[in-house]
Amino acid sequence: MNQWMTEQIHAAHSNRIEPREQAYYDALFEKSKARLESLRAEAPLHEGMDIHAALAEEGMDRRDFMKWASATTATLMLPAMFQPLVAEAAELFNRVPVIWTNLQDCAGNTEALLRTSAPTIDELILDVISLEFHEVIMAAAGHEAEAQLEDAMATFKGRYILAVEGSIPLGLDGQYGVKGPHAETYLDHVRRVGADAFAIVAMGSCAAFGGVPAAYPNPTNAVGVKDVVRGKPIINLSGCPVHPHNITSTIIHVILTGQPPALDNLMRPRFAYGYRIHDNCERRAHFDAGHFVEEFGDHGAKHNYCLYKVGCKGPMTFNNCSIIRFNDGANWPVGVGRGCIGCSEPDFWDKYAHERPVAAGVRMAPFGGVEKSVDYFGLGLLTAVGIGIAVHATASIMAGKKDEENA
Ligand code: SF4
Ligand code: SF4
Known part of the structure; x- marks a missing residue:
């Protein structure tokens, strides 16, 4: 170790x-x-x-x-x-x-x-x-x-x-x-x-x-x-x-x-398993700031932005791999640019193992959010956590846009 x-x-x-x-x-x-x-x-x-x-x-x-x-x-x-x-x-x-x-x-x-x-x-x-x-x-x-x-x-x-x-x-x-x-x-x-x-x-x-x-x-x-x-x-x-x-x-x-x-x-x-991947992730600051990888290989991917919009299920997953990592602490999936697929959760293969967010990350926020493009693939699978994250992600995206406008 x-x-x-x-x-x-x-x-x-x-x-x-x-x-x-x-x-x-x-x-x-x-x-x-x-x-x-x-x-x-x-x-x-x-x-x-x-x-x-x-x-x-x-x-x-x-x-x-x-x-x-x-x-x-x-x-x-x-x-x-x-x-x-x-x-x-x-x-x-x-x-x-x-x-x-x-x-x-x-x-x-x-x-x-x-x-x-x-x-x-x-x-x-x-x-x-x-x-x-x-x-x-x-x-x-x-x-x-x-x-x-x-x-x-x-x-x-x-x-x-x-x-x-x-x-x-x-x-x-x-x-x-x-x-x-x-x-x-x-x-x-x-x-x-x-x-x-x-x-x-x-x-x-x-x-x-x-x-x-x-x-x-x-x-x-x-x-x-x-x-x-x-x-x-x-x-x-x-x-x-x-x-x-x-x-x-x-x-x-x-x-x-x-x-x-x-x-x-x-x-x-x-x-x-008392820890959420998302809460101990080195990309979390980017999530909070609304900086997302939009597709693999883009500017965000090269700058280690949050992987939520390309399918990271860290917000729904409880495990300590973001703390202890693999190969004697060398790295872990999110660290190398691949989102978590929630492998420690029940039914993960059906619910989480796809490269898009469960809640699409850009769902209409209750306070009149600006984003419209809901990804219907995951809609039927929304969980309370997923909805909460979607709202958070939307707020983060809005914050990110505001930053860009003010820049
Ligand atoms: S969504 Fe994934 S990549 Fe983004 S902060 Fe959470 S765990 Fe990290
Ligand atoms: S999919 Fe990867 S990052 Fe997510 S819990 Fe499993 S090992 Fe950890």
Whole structure:
């Protein structure tokens, strides 16, 4: 995690503690410390997996690791006193059994973790996690792989985290997606393997909400995990793909506290999805000033103007990628001139993945706005947020025009 990324995360999460909150954090600190002590007393689930060895292999030292721990503590919205515990929780990743199953998906979340020339600390930590079963990357296949799954489920009953990647097709009695020697449907599979899990983490938007397979006309009647599994803690890590830092931080939280982090109404961790892209976007000043890219390659595009009118859905999207960015904080889609397509929101493919604004940005404002050209494509999809943004955008455009007149 580079210096810039660490500073951005700290800036976004001001950790000033009110005196009445201190007692809560003190109690949480003691509870977390006790949990880590008992985990440390257990042997690693497998030999040879150690985060510090993995870091050394990549030329990173303890200072890099502690910087990462500091940023992750801030990401989790915990006060700085938790930093040593967060570091220790990362060291104990090899005590957490994870079973990762792939359903109806492109394996893009797995790819995002694997395809890296210079792994980040998050990726290295995920490398040393005790991944007991992952059919995409494991060497075993067929009956051998099946036996490995059954063995992991029995050995770690009630303790493993089930990571689900992909949606669950319900059409044709579930026959669109089957696996294993008995052609178990994805629906039966996720319910059976989920039944003995400690918690289920839906990795990516397909597992969380159905994602791209559920896009119109949704031929397989695809749904997310939360639609078919009951009675288990479910954490949705939406995104296409989910950011590795959010995977690591979520698991760190579970290790530290023994419970899922606070979730929003879509069952996503608030620490990661409590932010609107638009509110932490470096182009926001241009939005406020009414400076928009009108088409790709124009003057505005060359001067990093706001991408709202060429389809950015940052105003409707909740995710922290505008803060933590991708590739170790190097950049993110809006940073390279491509609007956000709302990949962490339900139905994003139908609602947001097009290069025009939901509300067309130039809708008639209630105070007699001057703009007339409503884009009817998105009109039926207007949301309260969309309408609000449209009005704001119109006001911004008017302000921009006035600036031009006065110039
Ligand atoms: S609309 Fe998009 S590009 Fe414009 S400020 Fe919001 S998030 Fe940034
Ligand atoms: S910028 Fe938008 S579309 Fe891109 S990863 Fe972030 S939430 Fe998803």
